[in-house]
Amino acid sequence: MxxxxxxxxxxxxxxxxxxxxxxxxxxxxxxxxxxxxxxxxxxxxxxxxxxxxxxxxxxxxxxxxxxxxxxxxxxxxxxxxxxxxxxxxxxxxxxxxxxxxxxxxxxxxxxxxxxxxxxxxxxxxxxxxxxxxxxxxxxxxxxxxxxxxxxxxxxxxxxxxxxxxxxxxxxxxxxxxxxxxxxxxxxxxxxxxxxxxxxxxxxxxxxxxxxxxxxxxxxxxxxxxxxxxxxxxxxxxxxxxxxxxxxxxxxxxxxxxxxxxxxxxxxxxxxxxxxxxxxxxxxxxxxxxxxRFLFVEGEKMSKSQGNFYTARDVFEGKVTGKPVHPAVLRFELIKSHYRSNMNFTKKGLTDSANTVTKLIDLRSELEAKSGGKMAEVDLSHPVLNEFATALADDLNIAGALAVMHTWIKSDHSDAAMSLAIWDKMNSVLAIAPISGEGAGAADGGDADDQGEAMRLEMVAAREAKDYAKSDELRDKLIAAGYDVQIGKTEVTIKKKLA
RNA sequence: GGCGUCGUGGCCAAGUGGCUAAGGCAGCGGAUUGCAAAUCCGCCAUCGUGGGUUCGACUCCCACCGACGCCUCCA
Missing domain, CATH: 3.40.50.620 (HUPs)
Structure with missing residues (x-):
């Protein structure tokens, strides 16, 4: 290459x-x-x-x-x-x-x-x-x-x-x-x-x-x-x-x-x-x-401007008002080309959270489908080849991410193969754990006890067709930083990454 | 003043001398839903300005306008 x-x-x-x-x-x-x-x-x-x-x-x-x-x-x-x-x-x-x-x-x-x-x-x-x-x-x-x-x-x-x-x-x-x-x-x-x-x-x-x-x-x-x-x-x-x-x-x-x-x-x-x-x-x-340098909402970052953020400030929610998962910050920081000034924004962080969530969800889906089995794959695979070729061109991350997004939406009937491709891409993006490496992991968002209690209440309310109560609980959960999914019979909640 | 990067849709951002100018976000229409969300399907740009080269340029050249960075401790 x-x-x-x-x-x-x-x-x-x-x-x-x-x-x-x-x-x-x-x-x-x-x-x-x-x-x-x-x-x-x-x-x-x-x-x-x-x-x-x-x-x-x-x-x-x-x-x-x-x-x-x-x-x-x-x-x-x-x-x-x-x-x-x-x-x-x-x-x-x-x-x-x-x-x-x-x-x-x-x-x-x-x-x-x-x-x-x-x-x-x-x-x-x-x-x-x-x-x-x-x-x-x-x-x-x-x-x-x-x-x-x-x-x-x-x-x-x-x-x-x-x-x-x-x-x-x-x-x-x-x-x-x-x-x-x-x-x-x-x-x-x-x-x-x-x-x-x-x-x-x-x-x-x-x-x-x-x-x-x-x-x-x-x-x-x-x-x-x-x-x-x-x-x-x-x-x-x-x-x-x-x-x-x-x-x-x-x-x-x-x-x-x-x-x-x-x-x-x-x-x-x-x-x-x-x-x-x-x-x-x-x-x-x-x-x-x-x-190149990083800007915050279009301004140069400086202590006097009040837009000076440490990594832990972001994790703790000083920027968005909500905790931000490290994987989201990582993705946000690597997704723009290194030779452009990057503009760090709240919106960018939200976008990144969406993408990271999408990737994590795809992974769980693939793991469930393949039973955790992973195929062998290398860069000769057309998707990975395109992904790597983009990066080989002066780290063209935008090009590589376009390949990834298109791939996410493609057919994943061969789950073991898709899982392998996912892992290879993630070896570069590192937004979720890869085998033998504990760093930089988005570990999914399990609900805490309070969230779980509200979820159960919501299920009960829905069985009683008390939609007003269900909606109220849903709003509360969303305010608490959850993503709420109402299915035919189930309600699932998940902590948002940012 | 010196050195350097750049100007693509509402925002972010790839790319190519000539088939339909990637992708994401937002938006719009539809499916779905008790209502939503998520998801799925569909729609959404002629590439800073003016010249030139060429059969043909958004892509090459020139000029102009504009943005930005470094030249001082800073990633």
Whole structure:
């Protein structure tokens, strides 16, 4: 199967060819663990997951690695992110958002990182993010790789790509790496002309070039710090990905690197400079694939706009007023093309809930009909072939979903075969459990006791032909989030997924 | 200013140099129902504007108009 991806490095669609036959080495930039991950983060992460699952459907063995950034080296406004997180955690403990006892000492950055790492894994697993199920093997934490970062910085200095400036800070010298700017288009001359005013002069005077970026900063006062040949301090942001990608994937050049589009510059540009500067290779990743941003009801998502949602906000019903099943959020986040800005809306969520429900219902129907028996099927089957061919065209999810919808409405008299096809499609969509995988499952919606009581009452009312009472109960059930079906003799109710 | 993506029905969104321009949602008509819901059947676009290339373009080229993203911590 011919697979195409849009490569940000060359700004065009390219046929995908893995370095090693049948194996794909893939790295995705992961979350910072100072706060709960929001739906924009997950849009980008799940795009990586879709890509990985598709490659697996296409027959590749995919080694996917995603880092956890737990080094407190970023700033939020003026404050260190870890310090900001400490403040936030203290507030959240008061409000109950962070349960009592979850973080014993909010001043300990490791405890904060641990707490939010667990929260991330919890959300990610619910959303069927495969790499999260492989934690910790495939999800290294930056603080466990400080030694590797120091090694890489030393090597960069040896090779003439980095230098220690007069204030003791280690910088990468972008002038030592002619390809700097190839990914983002921000070549050195453009950066220089555009730099005026934006960067503080005192910082700049220490650097050889305005675009030189930090590799190690000695700083005794920093909240998280480690010993190094350049003094006690902390590593730059970019170096962790270069190190963990190489260590975990075991080679200097990898196949695919993904992330949000905002990471193209400076983060990914700098990763390339570091990794290639260190290895001497012409490429770090052969394919750089970036996801566009997520908007909420047409607006950019931001805390000040009040339209900023974490994954758990959505699960808990902060967006729609009703709880949303994780499978619905997953489907909503993967159903639009990764290179389009996706618009996250309530209506979209409802649509997604309908589709997910339809798929789950079809599955139960097929299981009942086939007695759980499943046929053998592969991509040579016309339906799956069409489904996979769409995805092979730069992850054309809309095309693939069209195939799926048409198939849903088609003839399913061979239930065992249909079940097999269903499973294959679901191995990519992951909106319901697949054998051997517990993640991201829509487990159907069983009624609770109260709902069941109302249902029985309704049946009784109907036997007595008391339609007014029956209708009243139906309205109540619907208000309680149930889907009510009145059959000839039976009444069935089911919790809606959103 | 630099780099990049894009403009298809009410909304979301595929696709092709030439048979009937996917699919979803919404809507409309019908079947079904005590009434609904769900389901099933049917209906519902000529592709931003103006040129050009071509036997023929929505699809190729040019111009224009418009939308959006990145260039600063951000997925």
């Amino acid at each position: 011919k697979i195409n991806f849009y490569n940000s490095l060359t700004n065009q669609q390219e046929e995908f060819k893995s370095i090693q036959d049948g194996v794909v080495k893939m790295y995705s930039c992961g979350p910072t663990v100072y706060d709960f991950a929001h739906i924009g983060n997950f849009r980008s992460f799940l795009f990586g997951d879709l890509m990985r699952r598709f490659l697996e459907l296409a027959g590749y063995e995919v080694q996917h690695v995603m880092n956890i950034t737990d080094v407190g080296h970023m700033v939020e406004g003026e404050a260190d992110k870890m310090l900001a997180a400490a403040t936030r955690v203290k507030e959240n403990k008061k409000s109950g958002r962070v349960p009592e006892g979850a973080i014993k000492d909010p001043n300990d950055p490791y405890q904060i990182a641990d707490y939010y790492t667990k929260a991330f894994l919890d959300d990610a697993n619910k959303l069927g993010y495969k790499v999260a199920a492989e934690y910790p093997d495939s999800m290294p934490r930056a603080t466990d790789y400080i030694d590797g970062m120091i090694e890489m910085i030393e090597r960069l200095i040896q090779r003439g790509h980095a230098y220690v400036s007069s204030d003791g800070v280690v910088y990468y010298s972008v002038e030592s790496f002619p390809d700097y700017g190839n990914l983002s288009g921000n070549t050195m001359d453009k950066l220089q002309s555009g730099a005026g005013g934006r960067v503080s002069d005192q910082n700049q005077s220490m650097k050889k070039h305005p675009a030189d970026f930090l590799l190690w900063k000695p700083d005794q006062k920093h909240i998280m710090k480690w010993d190094s040949p350049w003094g006690v301090g902390y590593p730059g942001w970019h170096i962790e990905c270069s190190v963990m990608a190489a260590k975990k994937l075991g080679q200097d050049v990898i196949d695919i690197h993904t992330g949000g589009e905002d990471l193209i510059f400076p983060h990914h540009e700098c990763e390339i400079a570091q990794s290639c500067g260190c290895s001497g290779e012409s490429h770090f990743a052969n394919y750089w694939v970036h996801a």
